[in-house]
Amino acid sequence: MPGLTPCASAAAVTEPISGSAGASAAGRSASEGRARSAARSSKPGMRTHATIRTYVLHEHVFPCQVVPFRRDDLRVSVLRVRNFRYLFAARTISFFGTNLAPIAVAFAVLGLGGSATQVGLAFAAWTLAQISTLLIGGVVADRLPRRLVMIGSDAANLCVRLLMGALLVSGHAVIWELIVLQAVGGAAVAFYSPASVGIVPETVPTPLLQQANSFMSIARYAAFPVGAAAGGALVATIGPGYALLLDGATYGTSALLLAMISLPPRATAAATNFVRELREGWQAFTEHTWVWLLTFWISLYFLITYAPFFVLGPYVAKHSLGGASAWAIVLTGEGIGSLAGGLAGLRFMPRRPMLVIGAFFTVTALQCVLLALEAPVAAIGASALLAGFAFSYGTVVWDTTLQSLVPREKLSRVSGYNWMGAMIFLPAGYAIAGPVANAIGVSTSLWIGAAWIVLSTIAVLSVPAVRNVRSVVAGRENAPPLDEAVVQEA
CATH class of the missing domain: 1.20.1250.20 (MFS general substrate transporter like domains)
Structure with a gap:
């Protein structure tokens, strides 16, 4: 995978990195010397890690010093x-x-x-x-x-x-x-x-x-x-x-x-025809069960849960909650939650990202339930805040997992399939939410959306290939902070 990947070795020895055009033998020797010197100079009792990480950045090698780890660095x-x-x-x-x-x-x-x-x-x-x-x-x-x-x-x-x-x-x-x-x-x-x-x-x-x-x-x-x-x-x-x-x-x-x-x-890679590249992208998309299964899951979420809430919400607000001002409170809660989700992503890196995404998305059922019950506006707004947080933080975790586990040379094609698959039912969801509610009732439509996201999440997370996905970004308490050279050159 091109780009930046950490290659770690123990006992203060830097392993050669195959395929790195910019790494000369002299450069590696100098890096090893600096690493050994840094390891020897560590004071007794200081929390250090005798692991050298050399980051390959676009075929240029930047060694990272062996110094105490601080989460603030990341x-x-x-x-x-x-x-x-x-x-x-x-x-x-x-x-x-x-x-x-x-x-x-x-x-x-x-x-x-x-x-x-x-x-x-x-x-x-x-x-x-x-x-x-x-x-x-x-x-x-x-x-x-x-x-x-x-x-x-x-x-x-x-x-x-x-x-x-x-x-x-x-x-x-x-x-x-x-x-x-x-x-x-x-x-x-x-x-x-x-x-x-x-x-x-x-x-x-x-x-x-x-x-x-x-x-x-x-x-x-x-x-x-x-x-x-x-x-x-x-x-x-x-x-x-x-x-x-x-x-x-x-x-x-x-x-x-x-x-x-x-x-x-x-x-x-060498240029091929469009159909072959499209097929390679499909193979990369389907070889990871968690990618295609969650894409299908989120597409049905947009159809069954998301679209009905936002189509029927203004109707319920107008007839039962006090009008446009009530719906504005709900949307404001959604926006505040979304910002909070982005901020949370700066600090919290889940080790098992698909479990976290699933757990948070079940929370979005609450806003459907409260809207179906015509609960007080403050309660619906609070549930919308939680839903906004779940969607925003879940998106951050999803993008990070996709970018770190899918090969870089196929990432945009996989992302294209993901985007298309996730969005494909959304226009239909907006179009049919009203007619379906007319046929079965507004409250029933919202209850179906709430039940579906909970039950479908349980089903999706029961698949080992989904729930066992591990993050390569989280859990880096034992990694050294990034070298200034890496940060400035990136």
């Missing part, structure tokens, strides 16, 4: 990694623009005389184009430099948003053009998403993967209220056309930040 070092800082800034701005756009698109369609159905078509065009193109995006992101794939995606959406904004500002826009441009933008995002998962292990050492994913999660959920509020304010003051022009600027800024990331060339 918690704060990720923001000292230059490439990750640029990636984090780019993703934060991208998340902001992503949450700014929907309200601008909706009011652009309505401003042209469109109906609610046409607003739905504009959103569906984006989502369906993204889902249908994810596998292509995964293949491309494994074949080409992922940074360039992300820049290309941002450039495409820059053009899409600028064109939409220009059409609206000039008064020449028609609804079908906006829907088509939405589809183009969604297809471009399908290249960005798998590449963004695959690039994280290229920018940070393996011990910092979970912290990196946690910061991404914090940015994602912090950008939701800020972006939505900014979008609403812009639409109300200067109009949807100018709001979309500003959204285009966020894509341009993201592309510029990604261009500042400096990564050495990534080793890839």
